Amino acid sequence: MTSELRAHMPLTDDTAFLLARANARSLAATHAGLADHGLRVRSYSVLALAVAEARLSQRDIAEYLWLDPSQVVSLVDDLQRRGLVTREPDENDRRAKVVVATEAGRRLHRDAARSVAERERETLETLDAAEQQRLRELLLRLAFPV
Amino acid sequence: MTSELRAHMPLTDDTAFLLARANARSLAATHAGLADHGLRVRSYSVLALAVAEARLSQRDIAEYLWLDPSQVVSLVDDLQRRGLVTREPDENDRRAKVVVATEAGRRLHRDAARSVAERERETLETLDAAEQQRLRELLLRLAFPV
DNA sequence: TATTGTTATACTCTATAACTATA
DNA sequence: TATAGTTATAGAGTATAACAATA
Numbered sequence: 208m209t210s211e212l213r214a215h216m217p218l219t220d221d222t223a224f225l226l227a228r229a230n231a232r233s234l235a236a237t238h239a240g241l242a243d244h245g246l247r248v249r250s251y252s253v254l255a256l257a258v259a260e261a262r263l264s265q266r267d268i269a270e271y272l273w274l275d276p277s278q279v280v281s282l283v284d285d286l287q288r289r290g291l292v293t294r295e296p297d298e299n300d301r302r303a304k305v306v307v308a309t310e311a312g313r314r315l316h317r318d319a320a321r322s323v324a325e326r327e328r329e330t331l332e333t334l335d336a337a338e339q340q341r342l343r344e345l346l347l348r349l350a351f352p353v
Numbered sequence: 354m355t356s357e358l359r360a361h362m363p364l365t366d367d368t369a370f371l372l373a374r375a376n377a378r379s380l381a382a383t384h385a386g387l388a389d390h391g392l393r394v395r396s397y398s399v400l401a402l403a404v405a406e407a408r409l410s411q412r413d414i415a416e417y418l419w420l421d422p423s424q425v426v427s428l429v430d431d432l433q434r435r436g437l438v439t440r441e442p443d444e445n446d447r448r449a450k451v452v453v454a455t456e457a458g459r460r461l462h463r464d465a466a467r468s469v470a471e472r473e474r475e476t477l478e479t480l481d482a483a484e485q486q487r488l489r490e491l492l493l494r495l496a497f498p499v
Numbered sequence: 500t501a502t503t504g505t506t507a508t509a510c511t512c513t514a515t516a517a518c519t520a521t522a
Numbered sequence: 523t524a525t526a527g528t529t530a531t532a533g534a535g536t537a538t539a540a541c542a543a544t545a
Contacts, residue, residue: 217405222485223379223473225492230376231419233369259363266503273377280505302503302544327369333498334491339368342491345484346371352479412526426528448521448526
């Protein structure tokens, strides 16, 4: 970056722009962390929710990850084909299918999460621990407004 | 969102996830604000940099917006075709082209920025003014690490 | 009637490599 | 030898509409 640009820095008072650029950096780090595990950001996210004990339906996953329900279908298809998750019938609603991680899915997620955390740590180290915590609190309220 | 999910909230200690979801909300708001102005997020961002007085080259723009230089070519092509920006030769480097907004480009940007700001305000209102400022400071350091 | 998962399709965005002109 | 802009192409991500099964 030129010194002139450093001094001026357009758009840096624009939350949307800062959010987009910070997210781009974070995405690159996550992508790099997942590369060796045969996962992409979206399939990793779905797997992470399947590993969590929340017993989410595909519709829940779509809402949570801000994806279209039709996208979740092919993501779960892929994970299921690889033996990482299963579709279980919801006992209360026969339309819905709960996505649950298999033992292999849990193992892969654990290894992938470790790689991702390592990369993310480098991305976040420009903030100290308290600042990172404060950032997460603010982002949480933005990501999930009450 | 189910109450069970509200209670559990997987991934909410994951900065990358929160960043992605907050960015998705912000993007949707920006997109809605731009819809009536014939602009998309990426073309709007390039136009915003052209309106700024930083006299950025296409390469600068690519780096700043985290885009590939080849993507900037077609974005500038489109804006230029619509008379919103011009490519000016860089006096110091004949390879480089500086992207500058025309008067029409400035007008469109002003109108679009107003629409975007309105939508963004709704997205951000879950935080008070001081919190929004604090968030921008933290994001800036994440987006542009020294 | 509304919702869940599914299929299909078109469009946008992203990643990569090669080429040219200039440095 | 390296860099700025350009062209081309393939792959990933996104948006939308329609349908069957179930609520």
